[in-house]
Amino acid sequence: MLKDVMTSFDVAAVTQEINERIEGAYVSKIYQIGTKTLLFKLRKSGMPRIQLLIEAGKRLHLTVYTHETPQTPSAFCMSLRKYLDNGVVKAVRQHEFERIAILEISTRQGVFQLVSELFGGGNILLVDPECKILQAMSYKRMRDRNILRGELFEHPPARGKNPINMRIEDFREIQQLGEMEIVKALTRFLSISGTYAEELLIRTDVNKKTKCSALTEPEIDGLFNQLQKLFVIKSGNIQASIVSDETGAWIDVTAVPLKKYEQFAQKNYESFNSALDEYYAKITDATRSDEATGDVESEVARYMRMLQRQERALEELKEPIIKNRNVGDLIYQHFGDLQALLQKILNQKRSGKAWQEITSSIEASKKTKSHPEIYFHALEPANQVLHVSVEGKVFSLNLRESIQANANKYYLRSKKAEKKLQGAEKQLHETRAKIEKAKKQVTIAKDAQQPLVKKRKKEWFEKFRWVYSSEGFLVIGGRDATTNELLIKKRMEPDDIVFHAEIVGAPFVLIKTEGKTASEQTINEAAQLAGSYSRAWKEMLSAINVYWIHPNQVSKTPPSGQSLAKGSFMIRGTKNFVRGVPLQVAIGVKIEDDSIMIIGGPVEAIASQTDAYVKVVPGDMKSSYLAKKIRHQVSTKVSEEMKRSVTAIPIEDIQRFIPLGRGKMKQ
DSSP, X not given: OOOOSOOHHHHHHHHHXXXXXXXTOEEEEEEEOSSSEEEEEEEOTTSOOEEEEEETTTEEEEOOEEOOOOSSOOHHHHHHHHHHTTOEEEEEEESTTSSEEEEEEEETTEEEEEEEEOSTTOEEEEEOTTSBEEEESSOEEOSSXXXXXXXXXXXXXOSSBOSTTOOHXXXXXXXXXXXXXXXXXXXXXBSOOHHHHHHHHHHHTOOTTOBGGGOOHHHHHHHHHHHHHHGGGGGTOOOOEEEEOTTSOEEEEESSOOGGGTTSEEEEOSSHHHHHHHHHHHHHHHHHHHHHHHHHHHHHXXXXXXXXXXXXXXXXXXXXXXXXXXXXXXXXXXXXXHHHHHHHHHHHHHXXXXXXXXXXXXXXXXHTTOTTGGGEEEEETTTTEEEEEETTEEEEEETTSOHHHHHHHHHHHHHHHHHHHHHHHHHHHXXXXXXXXXXXXXXXXXXXXXXXXXXXXXXXXXXXXXXXXXXXXXXEEOSSHHHHHHIIIIIOOTTOEEEEESSSSOOOEEEEOTTOOOOHHHHHHHHHHHHHTSHHHHTTOSEEEEEEEOGGGEESOOOTTOOOOTTOOEEOSOOEEEEEEEOOEEEEEEEETTEEEEEEEOHHHHHTTOSOEEEXXXXXXXXXXXXXXXXHHHHTTSOHHHHHHHHTSOHHHHHTTSGGGEEEEEO
């Protein structure tokens, strides 16, 4: 079973790592992405953007995953932004050895503390420079302290002694817990979890049921020494891993190797933060999936119970249909005898005989096996009902009605039961239809639930149009006048090859040769990039001529008396033409190590990197609609495991590869 909360050892290790990474970073943006979860976006000179995730009562770690952020921030989030935006992270630390992490953020108003309580129901509090509570995720009055706005902030009472600065003399006090088992005593005496209490006992070979008063001096010394060895995490000596059981299911994430997990498989990570990020991403995906489908699955279960009741009722309705019809048939099959019996009883009654006398007379005749008396079973004078037994079946006849009327009554009962059966069958059919509909909704909910996707670090060239040719050359082009200018002035090198379509309103494109020789294949692909992202696409042309030149033929110096617009350059000397370049691009996904990258550009270049792509040609379909169609089509070309990740790709990421915002898919 997955561990879903952090231990005090986890908090010690993760705060150590986070502090090294984000000390001195600026708070760029704060989001509340769940009822108890905050996402901090931080910026630090010379480093890519950093994301810090805090979930009250559960976890705190850096994350590389992309999390959906709400368009409207919560009141708590707005308050945090008010005080902490553009603040500088001064330190990240653990309070004592508790499951409490503190971010110290320096602002013009002073140093604020963001206190994350990672135990119980959890809480996140903003404490001002005077140590007063400014904001809290939840407010409450408690026996030992109050969480109220404007009151002095107090930490909760310690769960146990702080083991970090403990001396051996202090540790020996554990013996005073007397008859308590040592495994329970360690969790109560120290601020550690049961997992680490067991680990200490395994390392020192002490039985966990040993009474504290029975501990020997060597055992106490051994426990204390092993406790100190676990604190290598405080010096940054972390060996993070995710532990899996024999079935492959994740069960724990640890900052140091634990003997209790020696027999299990362990996947190592370069940092404890990255291990926590992977671990909790899996928990979050599972939780979100459960939340998305929970209500619908409850509805399915309710309909299934209803179906079972209806099926039982249906079986119960079939019996009276057959039974009553059979009785009616028996009455007509023995019509004469039954009518004679009925008439004999009525005649005797009219002659003045008592009911008891009539019954005795018929019973006497029955013993001689004379007809119709053999059908007699019993008589109810009060209700004027005669019970008869025919072919082993006992049924009633009303003495006030004819034999035919009695038979018709049984047939009518059969018909009424049959109508009820038809109604029940209709209800049963409707319930089954509702179950199928609800099951489809479960599937739809699961498919719609997008998995968390890792935030990919972008390369420098991704601000331009870019593609790797089928031979592995980087080809980059301008997106607009600004990037055209930047491309030629800052990124063009003497060995590059420069391309431009023979039309006004086209990007410059470079093959970054790095001194190597680009073949005709790569030249044709670069020409297709230059032509497809030019104005020729908007003009709905099918092909265009593209020329290529060397960097020394490109100049920003205009003829005398003229000027050049931003993104425009003078071309001098001979041009080399690639004629009739077809206007078409391929857009698809490239999957490496379970991460997804959108790629787009010349068809042959993309086809050499992935099979999951579609061709796009000039057309009048808007990019927003076209991007959705592309995403759907590409999702059908990847594995089932990756399909959900592809459908989670933001539409705007695909739109960036559609030339000039319009087009159509080529079948």
